[in-house]
Amino acid sequence: MPIELNIDGTLCRAEEDELLATVLLRQPVPLFRNHPVDDSPRAAFCMMGVCFECLVEVDGVKNQQACLIRVKDGMRVNRGLK
Amino acid sequence: MTDLLIVGAGPAGMSAAIEAVKYGIHPIVVDNRPEPGGNIYAFLGSNKRKHPERIKIFGPDYAKGGALIDAFLTSVEEGRITYHSSARLWRIDPDGGYAFDGPDGSRAGKAEQIILATGAQERPMPLPGWTLPGVMGVGAAQILMKSGGELPAGDIVIVGAGPLPLLLADQLAKAGRPVKAMIEPAGASRLLNAAPHILQAAAAPKTALKGTLLLAKRILRRTSVWRNAKNIEIVGADTAAGVRFMRGKTAELDAACVLIHDGIIPNLNPLRAAGLELEYSEQQKTWHVQSSDVIHVAGDGAGILGVDAAIISGRTAAKRVCRADPVNSDEKAYKKQRSFRQFIDATYPPVQTAGKAKSDTVLCRCEMIRAGAVEAAIDTLGADPNAIKRALRIGMGPCQGRLCNHSLADYSGTKLNCSAKEVGLPRARNPVLPVSFETLAELEE
């Protein structure tokens, strides 16, 4: 069943049960965040919960590992991209 | 008091749980992913139900895990196993104390016995440009595909050697995304040196045969293979654009997606926080962990031996917990897997790129610490990994050194002309995963 989530204010469709990282990787700008030390653009790297490169804000909670979370209808994701 | 806590619902954790139930113990199983399966069987359950076309890509070795997952979930439904998915173990004490958080909040407690089946991760492969978007682990790419995702559009290049890159190249071809090229770092494949072990591998004919077939397929599928590559770097400004390397002269291949791989190592952090003893394996160039009387290690944590061995070792750990004798056939089958692994390890030794990192190569991705800074710290502080960690904050970011601890040991070893074993790893402490103050406060109450 298709669901809808909000990524940085833009509505996008995804399949229920998809990983958030999987959905973010197919966005037009497939980035997850800017690195806190040097602002470099980053994306999911390990897909198994080890590297913490996939951190995004989900429903107001910061630093969630997108590779371990499934999308939900109405989910609000904030990547804070610069 | 919990009787038995099992951490990890991969092949080892699931088989341990199923075995414990046979002896009348009802374990709690905690795993940080949304569904059981671990690495090799990632998303197998939901793919079986909804996406049979994906099972085709990953073949019978993937589909085979369905029976284990079904048996596990049946016991969960029957209330014999309490399974917490999307739950992260963040604290573990040598005496059985534990805490985990998940969708239902945080839980702390003490278990009489714990089985840590926390599995493996890919060995970090620091290269210039490896932090660019578009660069991922080979195993990461496989998990992404199993979850229904697509690799970035454009050419795909693999940097690395070994069974997993071959397998993935084959699976990508089946998925309609053939790999443009495979670049093997110098020293990554020693098919010829491994000859003496091939005879031993005859003890595991099916798996050995599979490897050989894969090899043949790779050549047949006309992926260009660049062996013995040196000075490998990933190029690109804001995203990966290609790979540059030396083979006599400099070569450069365009790629939008660069998949890197230098073998698999145990996920050491939870095992080390549990105070378990480490043992360096020269064969696998990493540390393995020994069980204690309270905390038992099953699966990849005790050494990377593949899925069949992980299933046996989960079962064996549960038997130990239940004070039952190990089964002869299990011991024999486990030994067979070990000798097969000897062959794999001799054929594809890790290249440990961190050891040869140039001064501007990033070793610690979380704190952006480059090899040059580590070299300067070694000059003044010597090899003590704890002192270097304090001075540079290397390994103190959110991943807590899961990626860079190994690299620090490999790099320091090269600089000081000793082995990573002698350098050792910095201390690992609880919490083994970052936790919020809210979580800590919640538990205080």
Ligand SMILES: Cc1cc2nc3c(=O)[nH]c(=O)nc-3n(C[C@H](O)[C@H](O)[C@H](O)COP(=O)(O)OP(=O)(O)OC[C@H]3O[C@@H](n4cnc5c(N)ncnc54)[C@H](O)[C@@H]3O)c2cc1C
């Ligand atoms: C991508 C990949 C593909 C592989 N493919 C093959 C293959 O085709 N054939 C083969 O023989 N071997 C393969 N392997 C090797 C593989 O690791 C083992 O065969 C098998 O998966 C090991 O099982 P395990 O149960 O020990 O660990 P894993 O399967 O790694 O399971 C460990 C589980 O514990 C969870 N976990 C870890 N830490 C925590 C924590 N703190 N809190 C909660 N949960 C936690 C993990 O998320 C994971 O779900 C592969 C490995 C990887 C990484």
Ligand code: FES
């Ligand atoms: S991609 Fe590595 S932790 Fe999520």
